[in-house]
Amino acid sequence: MSLSVAIIGSGPAAFYTADALVKSDSDCRVDIIERLPCPYGLIRFGVAPDHEKTKNVMRAFAKTAAHEDVNFYGNVEIGKDIGLPELRDMYDAVVLAVGAGSDRAVGIPGEDKKGVFGSATFVNWYNGHPDFRDLNPDLDVKGVVVLGNGNVAIDVARVLVKTPGEMAATDLPDYAADPIQASPLSDVYMVGRRGPNEAKYTNVELREMGHLENCVPQIEAAQLPDSVDGEMSDRDRRLREKNLATVREFVGRTADEKPKRVHFVYYAQPVEILGGDNVEAVRFERTEVRDGRAVGLGEYFEISCGLVVAAIGYTSKPVADTPFDERGGIVTNDDGRVADGLYAVGWIKRGPSGVIGSNKPDGKLAAEQILADLGPGGGKSGRSGLEAMLSERSVRAVDFTGWQQIEAAEIANAREGAPRKKFVTVAEMLAVLG
Numbered sequence: 001m002s003l004s005v006a007i008i009g010s011g012p013a014a015f016y017t018a019d020a021l022v023k024s025d026s027d028c029r030v031d032i033i034e035r036l037p038c039p040y041g042l043i044r045f046g047v048a049p050d051h052e053k054t055k056n057v058m059r060a061f062a063k064t065a066a067h068e069d070v071n072f073y074g075n076v077e078i079g080k081d082i083g084l085p086e087l088r089d090m091y092d093a094v095v096l097a098v099g100a101g102s103d104r105a106v107g108i109p110g111e112d113k114k115g116v117f118g119s120a121t122f123v124n125w126y127n128g129h130p131d132f133r134d135l136n137p138d139l140d141v142k143g144v145v146v147l148g149n150g151n152v153a154i155d156v157a158r159v160l161v162k163t164p165g166e167m168a169a170t171d172l173p174d175y176a177a178d179p180i181q182a183s184p185l186s187d188v189y190m191v192g193r194r195g196p197n198e199a200k201y202t203n204v205e206l207r208e209m210g211h212l213e214n215c216v217p218q219i220e221a222a223q224l225p226d227s228v229d230g231e232m233s234d235r236d237r238r239l240r241e242k243n244l245a246t247v248r249e250f251v252g253r254t255a256d257e258k259p260k261r262v263h264f265v266y267y268a269q270p271v272e273i274l275g276g277d278n279v280e281a282v283r284f285e286r287t288e289v290r291d292g293r294a295v296g297l298g299e300y301f302e303i304s305c306g307l308v309v310a311a312i313g314y315t316s317k318p319v320a321d322t323p324f325d326e327r328g329g330i331v332t333n334d335d336g337r338v339a340d341g342l343y344a345v346g347w348i349k350r351g352p353s354g355v356i357g358s359n360k361p362d363g364k365l366a367a368e369q370i371l372a373d374l375g376p377g378g379g380k381s382g383r384s385g386l387e388a389m390l391s392e393r394s395v396r397a398v399d400f401t402g403w404q405q406i407e408a409a410e411i412a413n414a415r416e417g418a419p420r421k422k423f424v425t426v427a428e429m430l431a432v433l434g
């Protein structure tokens with residue numbers, strides 16, 4: 001009998017795990033269970049709409065989904081439609097690949113004011129995630145503060161300042177494109193607690209900020225260190241030196257060169273969001289870096305803005321019926337092993353770091369662990385049990401062919417040059433299937 005494996009979630013970590021399992025010599029059947037009708041997790045809802053090439057990996061994942069031993073069950077939420085203990089009773093192994101889709105709180109007063117969003121919320125909104133479609137952020141603002149110094153912060157800044165022409169060949173939904181393009185926004189402040197040498201963005205993303213049609217980067221020369229110092233790997237040193245060279249090129253760009261500006265502000269930590277009901281400014285404390293950490297200096301300044309996006313990291317919500325490490329924001333696990341027959345991969349295992357490919361080793365390891373722990377397995381109802389339960393509970397699961405129909409409709413509806421026009425509600429997606 002085949003080993004039955006259920007994978008919860010359908011982001012990169014899920015597909016890498018499924019791929020490793022079906023490419024092993026063992027006889028296994030893998031069922032990928034996703035709460036939305038559409039697969040791919042943050043590839044669809046995280047990766048920036050103007051970075052379409054990054055999403056090409058979806059093609060490889062579609063091949064995995066089409067494998068004869070893999071089934072996709074979209075529109076099925078574990079913890080709602082089916083309990084995790086029920087799933088574990090049905091399958092020899094269950095793999096948690098549910099990601100880290102929630103915002104980390106900044107932890108400062110005023111964070112609850114209108115116009116303050118975490119990047120998970122804001123990025124999901126402009127990427128057409130059905131849960132965030134009705135966010136309606138007020139973009140009738142001149143200044144925006146983006147907290148954070150990583151690629152997500154850069155993504156948010158860039159999407160807000162690009163021209164309609166620069167966004168034409170993207171799948172940015174109209175409900176986001178319209179207010180972004182109508183916004184009187186002139187200045188985005190990307191503020192990091194530490195300096196350019198500690199910033200986490202990759203060089204391609206940083207350099208792109210120097211080549212935008214309508215927006216010029218601004219940096220104060222005094223904030224730039226002379227060199228990259230300290231102990232680090234050669235790889236890190238090369239990356240930091242490249243970034244430092246890039247930000248040096250930004251010094252001297254004139255503020256009125258273009259109608260919009262992205263200000264790179266370093267060595268400043270937010271201490272309070274100011275305003276009435278709505279955010280009006282952010283108060284910062286200047287910092288310096290000691291032993292790699294930002295230390296407050298007791299000097300303060302304010303930046304006026306009507307919108308704040310905190311791109312300071314993602315976290316996971318606890319998974320019901322599973323031990324959770326609150327501090328780490330991950331499922332408690334021993335290198336992926338959670339409990340007998342229960343495994344974790346990707347961001348729910350490691351926390352929110354790394355690129356798409358960083359999840360591949362997790363998938364490979366989980367497959368090895370499952371095969372080593374369970375041997376040939378078998379005996380549990382697996383897929384037939386799942387399908388019986390879904391039908392008994394009248395859950396309308398979307399299989400991979402169903403998803404491909406939805407995807408084909410999105411491609412057919414796309415404006416010229418754009419890859420797709422996303423359906424932004426579950427009802428619209430299901431309507432394609434009749």
Ligand SMILES: Cc1cc2nc3c(=O)[nH]c(=O)nc-3n(C[C@H](O)[C@H](O)[C@H](O)COP(=O)(O)OP(=O)(O)OC[C@H]3O[C@@H](n4cnc5c(N)ncnc54)[C@H](O)[C@@H]3O)c2cc1C
Pocket residue numbers: 008009010011012013014033034035036039040041042043045046047048051054076077078079097098099100101123152155314345346347348353354355356357358359
């Ligand atoms: C804003 C942003 C931009 C990024 N851009 C890039 C980039 O340009 N290049 C790059 O290489 N990497 C990028 N990354 C990183 C990359 O997206 C992640 O490394 C990767 O998506 C993590 O994979 P995952 O499978 O662990 O989680 P996810 O991709 O988050 O997938 C989790 C899936 O689980 C599903 N799920 C959750 N709960 C349940 C449940 N109860 N039942 C069923 N399904 C459930 C979710 O709907 C989701 O589909 C970006 C990340 C972010 C946040």
